[in-house]
Amino acid sequence: MADKEFQKLEDENQKKGVLGNPRKNLLFGCCQGNALLSSFMEDTSACIIGIFVVILTLYIGLFVSMITIGALAKDKCQIEPMIPIYLIVVGVTGIALVLVIFLIFLNPILCYCLAVLILLFLICWFVAGNVWVFKTYTHRDQCDKKAYYLAFWSIILSYINMILKPASKLRY
Numbered sequence: 001m002a003d004k005e006f007q008k009l010e011d012e013n014q015k016k017g018v019l020g021n022p023r024k025n026l027l028f029g030c031c032q033g034n035a036l037l038s039s040f041m042e043d044t045s046a047c048i049i050g051i052f053v054v055i056l057t058l059y060i061g062l063f064v065s066m067i068t069i070g071a072l073a074k075d076k077c078q079i080e081p082m083i084p085i086y087l088i089v090v091g092v093t094g095i096a097l098v099l100v101i102f103l104i105f106l107n108p109i110l111c112y113c114l115a116v117l118i119l120l121f122l123i124c125w126f127v128a129g130n131v132w133v134f135k136t137y138t139h140r141d142q143c144d145k146k147a148y149y150l151a152f153w154s155i156i157l158s159y160i161n162m163i164l165k166p167a168s169k170l171r172y
Contacts, residue, residue, distance in 0.1 A: 066091035073144035
């Protein structure tokens, strides 16, 4: 069905003198008359998609490392056994959130609801993680160093991110 519609679009475009892929013309239809602007839009969107993929890959790497380090240090944190569990849960819910974001095109309403629920859970879990990590700061040597410092610095970087996000929207 969709191929017939695209074939029809391609035929109409050939009659009008517009050449090219009808799928691209649907995406960048506003730029059909200006080849330079059309090329710029295609290059810009490819760049944005590339940056998005790189950032998503870094987040997934962080979440997988949280799961791995948390699982390896599960019994190695006597002072606060919840720190490795905190890492595992943040890693799993982070990956779940990334998957929900990818699936948002299939069923937007369901995915938005799931994303909101995951984010609410992560906020509560973040507060609990703050208590567990900062409560044991003076006795951090009684916990696996990799697990403790990964949890500590992920929390610190989350605070930095919270400060920088609104500050980037300020206009002077």
